[in-house]
Amino acid sequence: MLSLIRPTLRSVACLATKNIQNNAISNIARNFSQLSIQSKPLNLTNKIASTPTTSIMSLPGFQNCAFNPSVIQVRTVIKFSARKGKRKSVKAVLKRFKRLEWGIWIRTRTARHKRMWKKSQSQRYKSRQHVFVNSTQSTLLDKMVTKFWRRPKYYVDDPYRPYQSRESFWITRKKPIDWNE
Known part of the structure; x- marks a missing residue:
């Protein structure tokens, strides 16, 4: 016993x-x-x-x-394939977020389909809009996807086409400034 x-x-x-x-x-x-x-x-x-x-x-x-204090858990990146050890994209990121060409990620608002009967007209309008993620989240999302998803994509009749370029900001500007206008 x-x-x-x-x-x-x-x-x-x-x-x-x-x-x-x-x-x-x-x-x-x-x-x-x-x-x-x-x-x-x-x-x-x-x-x-x-x-x-x-x-x-x-x-x-x-x-x-005995506990080994020199081995401390660190969560850096993210997903690797089992066969070749290459980085893999996280599918949840690809489903929930969209990356614009100038590097920012956008997402839809949370609970945009919930309790619509309860929301006012202005709340319904806001729930149809997309929002930017902050720079820290944007960097993390860039790490969670492969190079393929960070490259610009060109689709026919893309509804996001007007938002893909950001010419008003000097860092993300692609075309030179026309001073004659």
């Missing part, structure tokens, strides 16, 4: 140890004055060991579940 209980106690203790260490790391990371820029990986074992609840780490058999 004890042999059946021991593995479960060991696994519970292992989970408790991970929770204790994660809490200690998150408490340390919240205080930005303690953080410093280092070229080597951050070693938090001294600060974790100083908490009174981590005495379970000293027990034998718990070394295999």
Whole structure:
């Protein structure tokens, strides 16, 4: 009977140890004055060991579940194919957003089809409009799609054609300014 209980106690203790260490790391990371820029990986074992609840780490058999603070999860890009390792486009981005030629992404308003009976005429008009995403979101969306979707597309009778160029802004202007007019 004890042999059946021991593995479960060991696994519970292992989970408790991970929770204790994660809490200690998150408490340390919240205080930005303690953080410093280092070229080597951050070693938090001294600060974790100083908490009174981590005495379970000293027990034998718990070394295999120790937390490695140098491996920190980072979410950068986004999707890769399994066979060749090439970047893939996120289909949800292609369905929900449209990229204009000058680099901005547009989307429809949220809840544009919901509770139309409740909305006033001006709210209905606004819900039919498209809105720009901000520059941070635009950069992220550019990372989430491949080069093919970032290139200009030319469609017959494109309803977005008037919005594809932005000649009034000097950075996105393509045609030279005609000073004779």
